[in-house]
Ligand SMILES: [Ca+2]
């Protein structure tokens with residue numbers, strides 16, 4: 557019984573398959589057979605269309621697209637490799653020995669020679685001026701002047717009271733004589749002798765303290781040539797000093813008119 561049923565079922569399924577095949581269009585069947593026989597695997601479209609698999613195989617690469625916009629500036633690159641010289645890292649060598657001195661220049665020598673010539677010329681002019689000055693000094697001091705060291709004494713050739721004699725010398729830029737050595741006193745003595753107008757005035761007085769003679773700046777004497785018994789302040793009114801023809805000093809009244817000699 558069951559065998560009979562199964563045989564019947566197989567027969568019905570076979571019959572059903574034949575009916576399905578017969579109901580499909582003839583062109584569709586032919587195309588399917590043709591495509592499968594001529595392009596088995598290369599035509600992907602055919603395979604996709606006809607294959608029951610849902611995810612198809614990758615397609616061919618497409619054509620390159622257009623060039624895109626310029627990109628942003630990239631980050632700085634890493635430092636390059638060390639250069640050749642640094643890589644060698646050769647230590648610094650010692651200084652070389654000094655070279656031989658070059659030939660002497662002649663510019664400095666020319667300057668020195670020019671300066672020497674100028675110096676010799678100035679020295680010649682100085683000697684000439686000194687000679688001219690000494691000659692002029694001799695003439696000026698003859699016969700009523702004397703030079704002693706840095707001092708010059710010269711007579712005015714006339715007599716005056718003490719105060720007027722002081723004024724005469726001051727107006728000439730000098731003062732009455734203040735002999736501070738034997739040489740200076742001797743020069744004054746010569747002038748008194750040459751003028752032959754009697755004794756001459758000296759600058760010292762005892763105005764400020766009787767019997768205590770000083771220079772005009774009130775400093776005490778450093779040299780003196782008083783005659784015997786002088787100063788005696790005769791009659792109590794002798795406060796000035798005269799130098800006689802023998803070079804001795806004597807205190808006298810300041811109102812006496814004596815030879816004016818100035819010290820410069
Ligand atoms: Ca006196």
Ligand SMILES: [Ca+2]
Pocket residue numbers: 786787788789790794806807808
């Ligand atoms: Ca006297």
